[in-house]
Amino acid sequence: MSTAEPPAAEPPIDSAALLAELAEDRPPPAGPWAQVGAAGVTGLIGLAGLILSARLGLGQLTAPGPGLWPFVVSVVITTLSVLLALTGRQGTDTEKFSRSSLTIATAVVTLVLLGLALPVIGFEIPSLLLTFVWLRCLGKESWRSSIVISLGTVVAFYLLFVLVLKIPLPRLI
Secondary structure: OOOOOOOOOOOOOOHHHHHHHHHHHOOOEOOHHHHHHHHHHHHHHHHHHHHHHHHHOOEOOOOEOOOHHHHHHHHHHHHHHHHHHHHHHHOOOOEOOOOOHHHHHHHHHHHHHHHHHHHHHOOHHHHHHHHHHHHHHHOOOOHHHHHHHHHHHHHHHHHHHHHHOOOOOOOOO
C-alpha cells in the first residue's frame, strides 16, 4: 500500500501586497478636473454625432434611415458624457497624460484617417494600413505577423461584407 501525500495547497494570496504592487505600476492620477475635461470632449463628440447623423436622415423604426444607429450611439455617448461631468470630480481613476497617451492619440488619428480615406479610395487599402499600423506600431507585433494578420483581416472583411452580406462598401476591387 502506498502512502501518497495529498497535494500541497497553494499559499493564500496576500491581497494587500497585490494591491500595493498594482498601485506602484499605475501612473499618477490626473485629478478631478481631468474627468470633467474628458466629459467635455466626449460630449462634443456626441453632439457632433447627433447633428451629423440627423443630417443623414433618421427615418422611422419600421424603415430606419442611414443615420438612425449613429444617432442612437451618439445619444448614449452624450448621455454618458453628461453623467461623467456631473459625477466626475469625485472620481480618482483618471491617469495623467504621459508618453503612453500618445498611443491612444495615434490610434484615434489613424481611425479618423481611415474614415476620411474610405469614401475616396475604398476600404481595402485604408483597412490594411490601419490594421498594420495598429499591430506593428501600437501593438509591437513582428513584421511577419503584422503583415499576415493585416492581409488576412482585409480578405476576411472583403469576403464577409462584400461577397456574403453584399454591403455596398466603397472599394477598389
